[in-house]
Amino acid sequence: MLSSLLLFTKHHVNDAFTFVTGKTFFFRLGMVPVLYVTDPELVREINLCRSLDLGKPAYLQKDRGPLLGKGLITTNCAVWTHQRKTIAPNLYVDKVKVMLPLVIESAKALVKSWESMVESEGGVADIRVDEYVRNFTGTTAEAMIQILMEGAKHGELGPSTPEQFVVDNCKDLYLAAFEVTGISAIWGLMLLASHPEWQERARAEVLEVFGSNALDSRILGKMKVLKMVVQEVLRLYPGVAFVSREALQDVKLGKLVVPKGVNIWIWLLELQQDPKLWGPDADKFNPGRFANGVSGACKNSQAYIPFGVGARICPGQSLAIWEMRVMFAVILANFSLSLSPNYHHIPNFGLLLEPKYGVNLLVGKI
Numbered sequence: 235m236l237s238s239l240l241l242f243t244k245h246h247v248n249d250a251f252t253f254v255t256g257k258t259f260f261f262r263l264g265m266v267p268v269l270y271v272t273d274p275e276l277v278r279e280i281n282l283c284r285s286l287d288l289g290k291p292a293y294l295q296k297d298r299g300p301l302l303g304k305g306l307i308t309t310n311c312a313v314w315t316h317q318r319k320t321i322a323p324n325l326y327v328d329k330v331k332v333m334l335p336l337v338i339e340s341a342k343a344l345v346k347s348w349e350s351m352v353e354s355e356g357g358v359a360d361i362r363v364d365e366y367v368r369n370f371t372g373t374t375a376e377a378m379i380q381i382l383m384e385g386a387k388h389g390e391l392g393p394s395t396p397e398q399f400v401v402d403n404c405k406d407l408y409l410a411a412f413e414v415t416g417i418s419a420i421w422g423l424m425l426l427a428s429h430p431e432w433q434e435r436a437r438a439e440v441l442e443v444f445g446s447n448a449l450d451s452r453i454l455g456k457m458k459v460l461k462m463v464v465q466e467v468l469r470l471y472p473g474v475a476f477v478s479r480e481a482l483q484d485v486k487l488g489k490l491v492v493p494k495g496v497n498i499w500i501w502l503l504e505l506q507q508d509p510k511l512w513g514p515d516a517d518k519f520n521p522g523r524f525a526n527g528v529s530g531a532c533k534n535s536q537a538y539i540p541f542g543v544g545a546r547i548c549p550g551q552s553l554a555i556w557e558m559r560v561m562f563a564v565i566l567a568n569f570s571l572s573l574s575p576n577y578h579h580i581p582n583f584g585l586l587l588e589p590k591y592g593v594n595l596l597v598g599k600i
């Protein structure tokens with residue numbers, strides 16, 4: 235686990251950069267100075283900080299440049315501001331509502347392909363779900379590319395040319411819209427399959443609310459259990475396992491001054507599963523903890539940040555949540571799920587937190 239590596243490499247510094255003891259500490263990863271944060275109060279300060287001096291780390295560009303391009307995820311300052319202004323408004327809730335029929339159609343296509351597999355296997359099929367889920371999230375990724383083309387024509391691009399803007403952001407949106415949402419949905423199916431009691435509760439709600447109605451935003455909004463399930467999936471398996479920043483100038487965060495050049499890592503796996511904040515069942519799948527919202531589920535709502543914080547918070551969060559809800563609703567209305575003997579639980583942290591060998595489920599028609 236990376237967290238144990240961090241503990242192993244941590245050491246204290248005693249220069250002008252003094253810092254809180256406990257779970258916030260400073261270490262160096264090669265030449266990169268890193269402030270490791272799991273204190274929700276410090277997360278609050280980062281969340282409140284709107285300064286462009288708190289940007290994305292340079293190593294993302296250096297090491298991940300070929301993968302991520304120079305799009306919204308990795309750029310800083312003026313380039314980022316222009317890109318964000320052009321892209322983010324297209325992901326506001328009213329725009330996402332317009333995309334919903336596309337998402338629902340895509341979920342129905344997944345159901346169709348599983349139905350024929352289940353039928354040909356005589357009632358229960360052992361399905362490696364990853365590819366089907368990625369086909370599902372791929373549909374909206376394509377819609378995102380359209381948005382980029384429009385943005386390139388009409389947006390305020392600042393220093394980017396329209397061609398540069400599209401190329402740089404295609405990679406980012408592909409990774410974000412397709413990969414991260416896909417991985418989160420795959421973890422969600424694994425968790426529903428391994429917790430039959432929650433699968434039953436969510437299905438009962440889906441069948442009651444959905445019934446013979448056509449799925450739309452109003453119907454989805456009524457599915458309270460499903461909402462809690464999605465929240466809990468993103469708590470236990472945040473696809474983006476840590477949120478990072480670099481102080482591009484000296485930055486004041488509450489009482490702490492973070493010197494220029496220092497990176498900040500907020501390790502979500504620890505923050506979102508800390509028993510002191512979430513209770514003794516912090517490592518268990520219990521969507522019911524969200525019955526009274528995030529503030530009812532943990533002692534400090536800053537400890538739940540699956541979509542990041544502050545000015546760089548994920549602009550695609552509404553779309554991602556709706557996609558997951560639609561997919562779970564449509565699957566639960568049609569199929570029962572359990573873990574296949576071919577599933578091996580090996581979460582793997584590369585760029586994202588994903589199941590190393592994919593997820594195999596036994597899928598039956600209900």
Ligand code: HEM
Pocket residue numbers: 306307308318325378406407410411412414415418468472473474477478539540541542543544545546547548549550551553554555
């Ligand atoms: C469950 C799915 C998703 C999760 C868990 C997720 C999570 C995150 C996180 C943690 C960040 C970093 C925020 C920060 O540094 O504070 C981020 C950034 C971003 N996400 Fe998402 N995301 C998801 C889906 C999406 C979707 C569907 C889109 C687009 C359609 C999207 C677009 C982006 C972009 C463009 C950024 C960079 C924003 C910036 O730096 O200004 N994400 N996401």
